[in-house]
Amino acid sequence: MSRRAGLVAALLLLLRAPVALAADPKASIPLAPSLTAIDPVTGDAVALDPSQGPMHVVFIATWCRPCMEQMPKLVDLEDRWKPEGYRLFLVAVATRQTPDRLRELLAQGPLPGRLLFDANGAVASAFGAATIPAQALVDRSGRIVARAGALDAEFKQAVERLVRQEGRAKP
Secondary structure: OOHHHHHHHHHHHHHHOOOOEOOOOOOEOOOOOOOEEEOOOOOOEEEOOHHHOOEEEEEEOOOOHHHHHOHHHHHHHHHHHHHHOOEEEEEEEOOOOOHHHHHHHHHOOOOOOEEEEEOOOHHHHHHOEOOOOEEEEEOOOOEEEEEEOOOOHHHHHHHHHHHHHHOOOOO
C-alpha cells in the first residue's frame, strides 16, 4: 500500500471512529458569557450558560454522516427531558461549514435543540472536542459530567440522572 493510500485509509477510519476527547471528564467549561457561539440565522452571539440548567452539547458537522444519523435519537431525548429543564445545543464545527450551509440544513426541516456555529473553534476547544460527533453533558456549575462520541445508552442514562438532579425547579 502506498503511503498516500495508507494516509487516506487512516483518515477514513478516523472519520468513522467514535470521538476521542482530550480533556479530563471532570473538567469544567468557562461560564457564560465568555463561552459563546453564533446563531446561524440571526448572527447573534449565544451564551452557553450552564447555570440555566442541564446542558447537552453535541459537536456536529453537516457533512458528518454519523452526526446526522444521531438526530432522531436526539429528538427522542429532547422530547423526553425538555419539560424537565434539559437543554440541547448542536454546535457545528467550522471545518467546511458556513452559516449559509447551516441555514440550508435548517431549511430541510426542524432539528432538535438549538443549532449554533463555532466559527472560531473556541467552544470545541473549551470542551476538548477533538473529533465529531462528540457529546458533552454539563451540570449547572459548568462541570462536564459525561462525555461520549456516539449517543449510547450510558450517555442517555447520564442525561436522565443529571436532569433528575438539576432539572427545572419544581414550584
